[in-house]
Amino acid sequence: MIAPEGSLVAMDDDGDGAANVADAASAIDDAAKCCHDEGGGGEWDEKKGSVDDDDVGVIIGINDACVEAEDGVDNNSNNNNNTNNDPRSHPDGRFDHTSRKVVVHNILKYMRQRELQKMVTSWLIGHETRNIVIVNIKKPPRDNWVKLTLASETMVDPLVEIINTGGSDGKAMTNGRGRPLFAKRADEMFLNNNNDRGRVGGAVAGGGHNDDNGRKRKERDDPDDGNVDADESGRGGDPDRRDNIKRNRSSSTPSSSPSVMRVLSSDEVRDAITPLWRMTYEEQLDSKMREMVNKCAKVIIKEIKFKFKVLERESKRGQRKSSIKPYDWLNQLRAIDVNRPIPSPLRTEYRNKCEFTIGYRMVPVDRGEEGAGAGVGAGVGEVVEEGVREGGNSAMPTTTGGGDAVDDVASTMVKDDGVATMAEAGVVAKEGNDDGEILKNASTNIQSSSLSSSPPTPNVEFRRVPAAGFLPQGWNGGVYPPHPLQNMPDWSCGIADIFNEFLATSPIPPYDSRAHRGVWRSVTVRCSLRTAECMVIVLHAPATGGAGARDDGSDDYTSTFEDEKGRLVDMLIVGAIPTPRRDYPDGRANETHTTDDGTETPSPAAHVKKSGSEGGNNNDVSRGGGIRVTSIYFQEYEGLSLPTPDHPVQHIYGKKYIEEKLGKCTFQISPGAFFQTNTEGAEVLYNIVLDRIREVTSDPQRTLLLDVCCGTGTIGLTCLKEGVVGALVGVDIAEPAIADARLNAERNGFHDEKTANDTGVVATTRFVASAAEKILPEVMRDISSKVVPGTTTTEPIVVAVVDPARDGLHGIVVRTLRANERIQRLIYVSCNPVGTLTRDAAMLCCAPTNKYPGRPFKPTRSQPVDMFPMTKHCEMVMTFDRMSMEEYEKYQT
């Protein structure tokens, strides 16, 4: 591996030809020093005696490999480019955020960085032959667990074993005070924390700076697509998707004890992916309101109070010269007043983007239904019937309603004995019959399952059918169609149907993420009902097969791959997307929706037509039924997790982007760019941002908006178009998003550096493609020195909007925003309000320290917006105002 510039490589200090434990320890020490540098990632707060940013900048190698230190930037975030010199990248250059992590519990809550590193190093002493390389250590402050990232998935189980059995008498190692440590695969933790997925010990398991998941990067941003394999890390926040990814990861983990897999009913699929679907919409909002109060607002108050206690302790010890009293507002009854969540204009079928995993569906072979189930929309074991594709000339198979058939097999169980699992299906299918190998379920050894409420049915036979859909039970449970999910629009199910038909007849199998064999991985569909455009992105492994297959040279689909791609494209573009037969719960199909003027309409289509006509769109699109695919991409990827937003794509058909109308603007969206997944909900969200800006400025010409994590420029350009600001600086890490943002500026009338907008305000736009933590200090200097366009003043009113991915803001970004007192109002749009928002809010509002200087902010408004009905996820717009000098001085002692 090449060490990144400025990082450290463990030297063979003792001249034995290899970097060993001692070398590693010395490198660790150096790395520890490195972490104190300005701009470093996880910073150690000596005074607090804890790791502040939870990301300890260390790499420990206990094998013949070299030992490196991090470059100090939190590349764990899903949004980082994958470079070969990133010490956290996979040894072969691939970025892996998934199953390489181990969580160790019962660590002492307060440990200095160096102690922590030495302890971790000591676990490996005597086990050098196991060749374990720890590439990252993350410990949240004040928590008693640590998360270790290893160089390879194969090192995970050996490390767990060492920690759990490597102590005296074969017992677990101890924490230095005699308490036994307990290590577990991180992906198993996700499985076990269904109700609060991804959180461990009260903190985000993915690490403070990270999640989503999701892929710390990963962690993608559209909250509820319930899926899986390809995550847009860092491209915003898709909580459901993250949840799904966790489900997948956890279930692809080999388990030491046999578990039982059960075919889920449609209701159970809904429970897994849209857990609030059984509630009325008012109940859903009530539940989100409670969550925002208890897990967001109250936690922020607690965090700030805690920081005051630490300061007090330090003052008593004489470690601090000046001090500051806790703010009075912290003890007020509703110190952070949370408003009731604003409802989503659409309550069903609101997603404009859906991601389906390609894998295998388990179809029970019912003697009367032999040959059933080629379509993804079909319920398990159900017969596919011929249907006519709307707007097209071909007869495409569509499916009959699937719910009954699924319910019929709800009590059927199959033993996941490590042989007949879905994860292995790719391999088996290659050897056997892709679209119908029959698996016999052993009637013995069937165990009770936490998922199961009904007894197992012995001797059930299953066929594995290639399919695209969701993985509500993870990989081992197989793929389920999206048709029962009420948040999925018709067009997405129609696309799934096309894929199912294609996969059923393709000689090329789906990708098996455990064996790394096969080819088809996932499909992402993005659609605008307002412009009637639809983009399909097919993620696939190389045609030569996955890495697992290449090892033994057994898979090579190069001779048929191009033909199969062509066949798939033909199927996608032959006509309008077929209208699927949905599998909605009784009486729920025709939920009402609130239109812009507050009236109730029966379906999303009515709302869409209304909005569309206002926006000048005359497409007669009915629930997506008349939509055609307008753009197709293929993306080859052989990494273990998900491609980054910048990963190359191959444009195959149609337009290179889709357009979406939002407010008064039209936006183009490329394959790698983030866009809010609920268009109507995004309008509500952006209106709140507009109101919050209007509250603090009556002089748009002098007002500059700093849009951090701007994506395709949607928030900033909306504010320019509405004339509430005169200048916009947008920063985003994703190059495709920034390229779109620049074009979107032009598309919406901001052609040059300076353009008078509709309201007469002279507008300037500047979009920068860079990680905010790298560029923000420079951007802030620049803002302070330039003359405000259209004026002669160098004193702009600066309002900042931050809308980070689930990972939240990097510590450097928080510090820069806080230190720059020209920013009087900061509007934080969070897709992770119960996670990273609480952390970042505490940093913005706590008393000033060397690390977080500047007058503190104060949360003044909290407005949740329900962007993801039926899921637990909720967006939050929290407004922070700079504490006045007068008030601030009051607290100084």
Ligand SMILES: C[S@@+](CC[C@H](N)C(=O)[O-])C[C@H]1O[C@@H](n2cnc3c(N)ncnc32)[C@H](O)[C@@H]1O
């Ligand atoms: C939730 S999206 C918000 C996008 C945009 N504000 C919108 O509403 O469409 C989060 C964005 O943060 C970007 N991002 C993630 N990490 C970043 C970083 N370190 N620096 C700058 N942008 C980042 C992602 O590329 C993504 O576009």
